[in-house]
Amino acid sequence: MKTVVIGGGVVGVTTAYYLARDGHDVTVLEKAADLGTDATGGNAGLIAPSHSFAWASPQAPRMLVRSLMGEATAIRVKLSLDPRFLWWGLQFMRECTSRRARANTVVKLGLAQYSQAEMYRLEEEESLAYDVVKKGAVYLYRDERELELGLERMALLAEHGQEVKRLSPDELVALDPAFKSAAEVVTGAIHGVGDGSGNSERFTAELAAVCEEKYGVRFRSGVTVQRLLSSGDRITAVVTDQGEIAADRFVLAAGIQSPILARTIGQSIPVFPAKGFSITARVEDDSATPTVGGVDEKTLVAWSRLGDSLRISSTAQFDGYDRSYVTSDFDNIFATARELFPGAADWSTAQVRSCMRPMTPDGPPIIGRGPRHANLYYNTGHGHMGWTMACGSSLLLADLMAGRRPALEMRPFVVRTRRKGR
Numbered sequence: 142m143k144t145v146v147i148g149g150g151v152v153g154v155t156t157a158y159y160l161a162r163d164g165h166d167v168t169v170l171e172k173a174a175d176l177g178t179d180a181t182g183g184n185a186g187l188i189a190p191s192h193s194f195a196w197a198s199p200q201a202p203r204m205l206v207r208s209l210m211g212e213a214t215a216i217r218v219k220l221s222l223d224p225r226f227l228w229w230g231l232q233f234m235r236e237c238t239s240r241r242a243r244a245n246t247v248v249k250l251g252l253a254q255y256s257q258a259e260m261y262r263l264e265e266e267e268s269l270a271y272d273v274v275k276k277g278a279v280y281l282y283r284d285e286r287e288l289e290l291g292l293e294r295m296a297l298l299a300e301h302g303q304e305v306k307r308l309s310p311d312e313l314v315a316l317d318p319a320f321k322s323a324a325e326v327v328t329g330a331i332h333g334v335g336d337g338s339g340n341s342e343r344f345t346a347e348l349a350a351v352c353e354e355k356y357g358v359r360f361r362s363g364v365t366v367q368r369l370l371s372s373g374d375r376i377t378a379v380v381t382d383q384g385e386i387a388a389d390r391f392v393l394a395a396g397i398q399s400p401i402l403a404r405t406i407g408q409s410i411p412v413f414p415a416k417g418f419s420i421t422a423r424v425e426d427d428s429a430t431p432t433v434g435g436v437d438e439k440t441l442v443a444w445s446r447l448g449d450s451l452r453i454s455s456t457a458q459f460d461g462y463d464r465s466y467v468t469s470d471f472d473n474i475f476a477t478a479r480e481l482f483p484g485a486a487d488w489s490t491a492q493v494r495s496c497m498r499p500m501t502p503d504g505p506p507i508i509g510r511g512p513r514h515a516n517l518y519y520n521t522g523h524g525h526m527g528w529t530m531a532c533g534s535s536l537l538l539a540d541l542m543a544g545r546r547p548a549l550e551m552r553p554f555v556v557r558t559r560r561k562g563r
């Protein structure tokens with residue numbers, strides 16, 4: 142069975158791995174020169190089921206209005222008449238009830254937990270090195286009331302098997318002495334005990350090497366897919382800048398580009414980019430740099446220790462496909478880093494970049510066979526949690542494609558143009 146996977150990020154490469162293990166003859170097409178350099182290469186690095194909260198929540202509309210009025214909010218929206226964004230935005234608003242936010246969070250949590258376990262299993266089986274840290278993640282609060290609300294919110298995750306613990310500032314320092322300065326400005330923290338962190342770009346490269354050497358997967362980098370070709374209810378080939386490539390089955394795992402390619406065969410999927418900013422700074426003082434990853438819940442800045450670097454990221458900006466940034470986009474990250482981890486790194490030499498999360502309006506990714514074409518599968522729309530969810534999503538898809546019963550109920554992930562009433 143010849144299978145083409147479009148996209149060589151963490152989702153495309155994990156998809157290739159599970160399919161090749163099932164005996165598919167897999168080719169991965171990636172437009173960049175290297176694998177895993179887009180969202181996979183710039184994320185915050187958290188492997189964090191405790192961070193599964195759906196973005197569409199009762200609080201979100203107020204934040205969007207404040208953003209439109211020019212306030213500096215964590216989620217920012219630039220007013221746009223792009224019909225794709227308006228359609229996506231309407232659906233997002235529909236998901237902002239507490240009932241839907243809860244349901245979407247529980248679905249994402251289940252996938253994140255399943256995926257994390259599978260990632261760690263894969264790490265053992267294939268001896269993957271990716272700067273993984275398995276000491277949990279901390280969610281920092283600077284205000285007692287916010288901490289109480291955070292604990293109330295986390296109760297939903299605890300009900301579904303995610304261990305969370307309240308930490309005093311002293312307990313935070315006991316967990317990781319590099320939080321000494323952070324402990325002076327926070328009132329407390331929540332420890333997502335089962336969370337972790339790791340370098341998804343490195344994981345992707347290591348797994349790709351296993352795919353190539355052990356399972357004969359072909360990676361064709363520098364090849365841009367321009368459109369899909371269909372005949373009746375089948376996809377026959379992809380048209381690339383280097384000619385047509387035919388196969389028996391196709392998997393669309395192209396991150397934020399997935400909806401654009403899907404449209405070439407008349408399929409609309411609700412995935413829209415949310416731009417984020419991240420920095421990677423070389424560690425200068427080991428004792429001042431945390432190994433435990435986390436999120437400052439006030440500034441919504443997230444960090445992870447990636448070997449001898451610290452990755453720090455922030456912000457979700459709905460600004461279409463515009464990847465540009467200005468220096469001030471990183472102010473929040475640098476200010477938080479300097480306050481929480483003074484002396485950890487030479488911030489002036491940090492590499493800065495933007496990257497985009499492929500967001501669905503409800504939160505759960507899109508995994509499965511499309512409604513229009515019998516041999517086209519989707520694995521996309523993993524949003525702010527795609528590193529955590531990649532292995533599980535790809536195993537679920539491989540199970541579906543093999544006719545095996547997936548370990549999770551697949552209805553929430555169905556290929557959709559919009560979410561039908563639930």
Ligand SMILES: Cc1cc2nc3c(=O)[nH]c(=O)nc-3n(C[C@H](O)[C@H](O)[C@H](O)COP(=O)(O)OP(=O)(O)OC[C@H]3O[C@@H](n4cnc5c(N)ncnc54)[C@H](O)[C@@H]3O)c2cc1C
Nearest residue numbers: 148150152172181184185187366396398417526527528529
């Ligand atoms: C700022 C930020 C912070 C984040 N933090 C976290 C976190 O802490 N934890 C977590 O779990 N997740 C996090 N995420 C989310 C996570 O990074 C993404 O969900 C995940 O990387 C998506 O993987 P992907 O493979 O679908 O997309 P990508 O990594 O974007 O890969 C898609 C690939 O497809 C290729 N491609 C696109 N179009 C074509 C084409 N036409 N032809 C050929 N190739 C094509 C691209 O070049 C790219 O390499 C974060 C994301 C951002 C932006």
